[in-house]
Amino acid sequence: MATQIEKNATRTxxxxxxxxxxxxxxxxxxxxxxxxLYSFLTPGDYGGVIWDFSGQAWFNVVVExxxxxxxxxxxxxxxxxxxxxxKLSLMxxxxxxxxxxxxxxxxxxRPKNTRDIWMLxxxxxxxxxxxxxxxxxxxxxxxxxxxNTVLMGLGIVDQPIQILYTEFAITLGMxxxxxxxxxxxxxxxxxxxxxxLVEAAYDLYASRWRVLRKVIFPLTRPGIIAGSILxxxxxxxxxxxxRVLGGGKQLMLGNLIELQFGQGRNxxxxxxxxxTLLAIVMIALLFxxxxxxxxxxxxx
Numbered sequence: 257m258a259t260q261i262e263k264n265a266t267r268t269x270x271x272x273x274x275x276x277x278x279x280x281x282x283x284x285x286x287x288x289x290x291x292x293l294y295s296f297l298t299p300g301d302y303g304g305v306i307w308d309f310s311g312q313a314w315f316n317v318v319v320e321x322x323x324x325x326x327x328x329x330x331x332x333x334x335x336x337x338x339x340x341x342x343k344l345s346l347m348x349x350x351x352x353x354x355x356x357x358x359x360x361x362x363x364x365x366r367p368k369n370t371r372d373i374w375m376l377x378x379x380x381x382x383x384x385x386x387x388x389x390x391x392x393x394x395x396x397x398x399x400x401x402x403x404n405t406v407l408m409g410l411g412i413v414d415q416p417i418q419i420l421y422t423e424f425a426i427t428l429g430m431x432x433x434x435x436x437x438x439x440x441x442x443x444x445x446x447x448x449x450x451x452x453l454v455e456a457a458y459d460l461y462a463s464r465w466r467v468l469r470k471v472i473f474p475l476t477r478p479g480i481i482a483g484s485i486l487x488x489x490x491x492x493x494x495x496x497x498x499r500v501l502g503g504g505k506q507l508m509l510g511n512l513i514e515l516q517f518g519q520g521r522n523x524x525x526x527x528x529x530x531x532t533l534l535a536i537v538m539i540a541l542l543f544x545x546x547x548x549x550x551x552x553x554x555x556x
Contacts, residue, residue, distance in 0.1 A: 356438035445479025
């Protein structure tokens with residue numbers, strides 16, 4: 257009798273879970289499977305795909321064939337975009353950490369009745385559209401923008417400094433856009449930190465740098481790793497910010513993928529690049545899961 261009741265309960269749970277499972281299969285896994293399928297097809301002449309199996313798209317991700325003599329060589333354009341995407345994403349993550357950690361620490365050490373106000377100031381940019389925030393950065397760094405106007409007004413420079421349409425501009429824009437994603441998880445870790453441990457370290461004559469390195473950083477490591485992943489992943493696939501601040505001169509992976517689906521009319525290559533980007537993101541997430549698992553094991 258008890259076994260029959262357990263079977264009925266199991267059937268009921270599966271029945272209740274079936275809508276969620278269907279959504280995951282068709283709304284999440286379905287589009288991904290379509291992209292994977294398209295990456296193994298032949299590109300059409302005017303976009304779309306021809307239903308002939310081919311691995312040429314994956315071949316073209318890193319290798320290109322000369323138009324005249326069919327010789328093979330590494331695709332310097334794709335590899336440079338891959339390197340630029342990873343480099344700028346890492347730079348954005350590092351700068352966001354260097355600014356975000358002190359910001360989160362400052363907020364976490366304020367009186368409880370004022371922390372919500374400081375956090376509100378951090379979250380407010382999320383209330384504005386990403387494109388508007390990117391244009392705001394462009395207005396600051398363009399040749400006739402705030403920075404160059406002030407520098408020329410003070411007589412520091414004779415002509416505007418070219419900041420816009422550079423890798424620095426893209427990094428600055430992504431840093432501004434994704435900074436809150438670094439601050440929030442670090443703040444959550446710092447808020448749970450027992451600051452009596454910090455006071456004990458000071459009582460044992462530890463320097464501020466040693467307290468930061470030996471006490472605060474290890475105890476807030478999950479928040480630091482989470483914030484780094486939350487900044488690195490969207491930076492790697494960013495499209496709007498590199499498009500606006502890079503001016504089409506500093507392409508990143510998101511721009512390259514859009515180019516293949518748009519002007520390039522090579523959907524299989526665009527799909528293969530999309531899966532490649534997904535693989536890089538998965539590697540970053542696996543790193544986070546492993547780091548978080550080791551941290552949990554070290555704390556019992």
